[in-house]
Amino acid sequence: MRLLAQNIIRFIILVLIQVLIFDNVMLNGFFNPYIYILFILLMPFETPRWLLLVSGFLMGLSIDLFSNTLGMHTAATVFIAFLRPWVLGILAPRDGYESDTQPRIHYYGLRWFAGYTLILTFLHHLTLFYIEVFQFHDFFSTFLRVILSTLLSTSTLILSQYFIFRK
Amino acid sequence: MRALLWLLKKYNYVLVFIFLEALALVMLSNNNSYQRSVLVNFTREISGRIFDRTQGAREYFYLRKNNEVLVRENAVLRNKLEQLARQTQDTLTGVSKPVSRYFYTSAHVTRSSTNRQYNYLTIDKGKKQGITQDMGVIGDEGIVGIVLASSANFSTILPVINRDFRLSVKVKRNDFSGILLWEGDDYRQAALNEIPYHATLMAGDTIVTSGFSAVFPEGLFVGTINAFSMKEGNFYHINVDLGTDFQRLFHVNVINNFTREEQLELQSTLSQE
Numbered sequence: 001m002r003l004l005a006q007n008i009i010r011f012i013i014l015v016l017i018q019v020l021i022f023d024n025v026m027l028n029g030f031f032n033p034y035i036y037i038l039f040i041l042l043m044p045f046e047t048p049r050w051l052l053l054v055s056g057f058l059m060g061l062s063i064d065l066f067s068n069t070l071g072m073h074t075a076a077t078v079f080i081a082f083l084r085p086w087v088l089g090i091l092a093p094r095d096g097y098e099s100d101t102q103p104r105i106h107y108y109g110l111r112w113f114a115g116y117t118l119i120l121t122f123l124h125h126l127t128l129f130y131i132e133v134f135q136f137h138d139f140f141s142t143f144l145r146v147i148l149s150t151l152l153s154t155s156t157l158i159l160s161q162y163f164i165f166r167k
Numbered sequence: 168m169r170a171l172l173w174l175l176k177k178y179n180y181v182l183v184f185i186f187l188e189a190l191a192l193v194m195l196s197n198n199n200s201y202q203r204s205v206l207v208n209f210t211r212e213i214s215g216r217i218f219d220r221t222q223g224a225r226e227y228f229y230l231r232k233n234n235e236v237l238v239r240e241n242a243v244l245r246n247k248l249e250q251l252a253r254q255t256q257d258t259l260t261g262v263s264k265p266v267s268r269y270f271y272t273s274a275h276v277t278r279s280s281t282n283r284q285y286n287y288l289t290i291d292k293g294k295k296q297g298i299t300q301d302m303g304v305i306g307d308e309g310i311v312g313i314v315l316a317s318s319a320n321f322s323t324i325l326p327v328i329n330r331d332f333r334l335s336v337k338v339k340r341n342d343f344s345g346i347l348l349w350e351g352d353d354y355r356q357a358a359l360n361e362i363p364y365h366a367t368l369m370a371g372d373t374i375v376t377s378g379f380s381a382v383f384p385e386g387l388f389v390g391t392i393n394a395f396s397m398k399e400g401n402f403y404h405i406n407v408d409l410g411t412d413f414q415r416l417f418h419v420n421v422i423n424n425f426t427r428e429e430q431l432e433l434q435s436t437l438s439q440e
Contacts, residue, residue: 049180057187064194071195071202075188082184131195134205 003044011059014039019066022156030145033153034073035160036063037124040081041117042104045097049085056081069132076128080120087119105161117157122150235275238418241307242273245420269384270423272296274304277321281328281354281413288324290419293317303376303383303422309410310334310389311419313382322421327389328354328413335380336389339373341366347374347389347407354413356393359405366403368395374407381430383422 018036025033039059043052060077064070088103091112101107103116125146133142175182196203226233249269274290292298294317304311304324312326313334325332328349336359337344345362359374372392378385388410395405424430 050183053180053183053187057191060191070198071191071193072199075191075195078184078187078191082180082188131202134202 007039007043010042011039011055011062015059015062015066018063023067030148031152032129032145032149033156034063034121034125034128034149035153035156036073037077037080037121037153038157038160040077040084041120041157042102043084044102045088049082052081052084053078072128072131075131076124079127080124083123084120087116091116091119105158110158113161114154114158118150118154121154121157122146125150125153234418235273238273238275238420242271242420245271268424268426270297270425271420272298272423274298274322274419274421276416276419279326279413279416284330284351286326286328286354286413287315288312288326288413288416288419290322290324290421291320292421293320293322295319297423298322298421301382301427302424303387304419305383305387305422306411306416306419308388308412310376310383310387311411311413311416314421324419326413327357327409327411334382334389335377336374337377338362338366338368338392339375339386340369344377344379345402345405355409357390357407357409359392359407360402362403362405363401364397364403368392368403368405370394381424381427384424 014036018034022033022035025031036059040052040056043055047055056077056079057074060072060074061070063073063077067073088097093108093112097103098107103113105113129142129146129149130136196206246269249271253268272292274292274296276288277291278289280286288304288311290298290304298314298317300314300316302314304314304326310327312324312329312332315323315325317323327334327347330349330351332347332349334347335344336347343362343366345359347357347359349357362368370392374389374391376383376385376387376389390407390409393406393408395403398404
């Protein structure tokens with residue numbers, strides 16, 4: 001019950017931070033940080049896959065409703081929610097994830113968390129930006145935006161672990 | 168069945184994923200005009216290409232019919248042109264004349280030969296369509312011949328490439344006129360006689376009808392001068408490249424000259440005197 005309330009609050013805070021602050025950050029069009037995916041990243045290990053997908057859907061939909069891009073963030077977020085279990089499987093420590101832990105720096109260290117965040121953020125941004133452009137016309141300029149935004153989002157997400165979402 | 172259910176139970180999240188992604192994409196295409204236009208353009212491009220191919224094949228089968236339609240349209244346009252030319256001439260001279268002197272009827276060549284000394288053409292229009300003896304026949308690339316005889320629905324044409332053919336033509340550049348005839352050798356070439364030596368000629372000069380014969384209007388394209396020589400007598404011997412390719416002649420226009428009777432009558436009274 002506590003976990004549920006925590007996640008709902010996190011959901012709302014992340015949507016607000018994304019919409020009110022990060023959507024207004026525009027660094028010459030190449031850096032577009034999207035930090036709301038932290039919600040998917042921080043969900044507990046035991047979350048059933050369907051719940052992950054539905055959460056991703058709701059999260060993306062909320063962002064879409066605010067930024068008037070219905071479907072774009074939804075598709076990208078559902079996609080990483082789908083891939084998260086595999087990424088976790090690839091990064092799993094030798095003796096697996098211990099029960100009663102969360103995917104956080106506090107439990108598994110900076111290296112692990114940075115890799116985890118980088119992979120999922122990259123996948124998310126890749127999907128999102130190519131859906132936004134919707135063609136392979138300017139493939140490399142889009143790809144540059146994906147790379148730069150991924151770096152910015154990932155560093156922001158890691159930093160946020162030390163300040164806002166410490167718990 | 169049980170295995171299938173087990174599979175479904177194990178991988179139901181894949182179905183959920185597909186469902187949610189599909190939902191997202193539907194929302195995307197329904198609510199974002201840019202993405203929708205890209206999608207619609209993409210599908211339109213594909214369907215367009217397929218239709219283009221099939222249409223190409225279809226058109227090939229209808230070429231014959233389309234050709235006929237175009238030829239008929241050509242005849243109609245020629246008639247209009249003739250009327251307009253008359254009208255402008257009338258307004259310039261202020262003399263009342265028949266609205267149009269020539270009427271064009273399109274026809275299809277049903278039979279032709281090019282390899283004999285006395286070649287003839289048959290066309291699929293005859294007396295019922297108003298075609299009678301001594302009318303001029305032209306193709307798209309130049310004159311073809313003269314109607315020799317016509318039955319109810321068919322007519323025989325005496326083409327330029329017949330040794331009996333004679334037609335008064337002129338050099339467009341300087342108006343010297345001569346007689347066009349065919350010497351029975353090459354179906355692409357004819358001979359032009361009775362142009363005197365003092366006329367200056369050049370290879371490539373255009374030969375057009377003179378309009379003296381009341382069969383053809385003046386100035387219809389016949390061909391171009393290929394070569395000329397001064398062999399004997401007082402006249403040039405001129406080789407003319409014919410404009411019409413009789414091997415590839417399928418559609419022609421028959422010219423009905425409304426004032427022909429009048430012109431001939433006048434000429435005959437003159438010769439009687």
